Amino acid sequence: xxxxxxxxxxxxxxxSLGSAGVFFLQKDLNRSxxxxxxxxxxxxxxxxxxxxxIVPAIEQSSGLGRLAFLPAxxxxxxxxxxxxxxxxxxxxxxYAINQTEGPKSxxxxxxxxxxxxxxxxxxxxxxxxxxxxxxxSGSSHITAGGALALALGIAIQNFPEGAIISMPLYAEGTGRxxxxxxxxxxxxxxxxxxxxxxxxxxxxxxxMPYLLSFAGxxxxxxxxxxxxxxxxxxxxxxxxxxxxxxxFSIMMALDVALG
Numbered sequence: 001x002x003x004x005x006x007x008x009x010x011x012x013x014x015x016s017l018g019s020a021g022v023f024f025l026q027k028d029l030n031r032s033x034x035x036x037x038x039x040x041x042x043x044x045x046x047x048x049x050x051x052x053x054i055v056p057a058i059e060q061s062s063g064l065g066r067l068a069f070l071p072a073x074x075x076x077x078x079x080x081x082x083x084x085x086x087x088x089x090x091x092x093x094x095y096a097i098n099q100t101e102g103p104k105s106x107x108x109x110x111x112x113x114x115x116x117x118x119x120x121x122x123x124x125x126x127x128x129x130x131x132x133x134x135x136x137s138g139s140s141h142i143t144a145g146g147a148l149a150l151a152l153g154i155a156i157q158n159f160p161e162g163a164i165i166s167m168p169l170y171a172e173g174t175g176r177x178x179x180x181x182x183x184x185x186x187x188x189x190x191x192x193x194x195x196x197x198x199x200x201x202x203x204x205x206x207x208m209p210y211l212l213s214f215a216g217x218x219x220x221x222x223x224x225x226x227x228x229x230x231x232x233x234x235x236x237x238x239x240x241x242x243x244x245x246x247x248f249s250i251m252m253a254l255d256v257a258l259g
Contacts, residue, residue, distance in 0.1 A: 014155030018162025019183025043247025079217025129197025
């Protein structure tokens with residue numbers, strides 16, 4: 001159980017460390033750096049979705065023969081549609097970050113940024129939770145190393161994400177401490193939703209392939225809808241693409257080496 005608790009907290013620690021950058025860095029993040037960080041995060045999430053979630057979901061359904069893809073297919077689409085629903089309730093991440101600033105919009109922009117990144121972090125917390133639930137259930141397709149690789153991968157991409165939130169807030173006039181805590185707050189949902197997912201998934205082990213692919217679909221939705229547009233805006237978008245490839249390859253290596 002200690003292994004599970006540690007695994008659920010690792011991504012949150014990544015967000016907190018990134019948010020702490022507000023105490024050490026300049027007020028403004030260079031746009032190219034921000035684009036690179038976003039691309040890196042996107043690459044990690046895509047690799048984690050495929051190798052740590054969707055592939056294990058298909059492997060767990062191998063008894064269905066040629067229909068082994070079906071639970072993963074269904075869960076994937078439920079994850080996509082679930083995030084599509086949430087996207088209509090909570091503002092887009094790229095809109096919140098790039099919203100034109102004015103004196104009257106400062107508070108709303110701060111709230112929107114925190115809400116948007118909170119939405120972003122929910123599927124990540126669920127992804128870690130469902131993998132550790134599978135580990136607790138004794139699934140042969142999920143190893144302690146593989147679960148740790150997913151947690152570390154999400155923590156790695158959470159580090160720049162924390163900075164992307166706290167630094168702009170500080171640049172617009174929010175105090176260092178408040179900017180830090182707002183960044184931390186955006187990541188607090190990860191261990192919460194991770195723990196809830198562990199508890200729920202432990203009761204419905206047969207649904208594990210659906211839950212794994214659900215988390216994968218939700219994460220890929222966030223990447224395509226929020227991160228890729230933000231890393232591609234403006235000139236020199238190849239910086240974001242290269243960072244995406246770096247993040248993807250690092251997460252792929254982690255999953256294979258630790259899994």
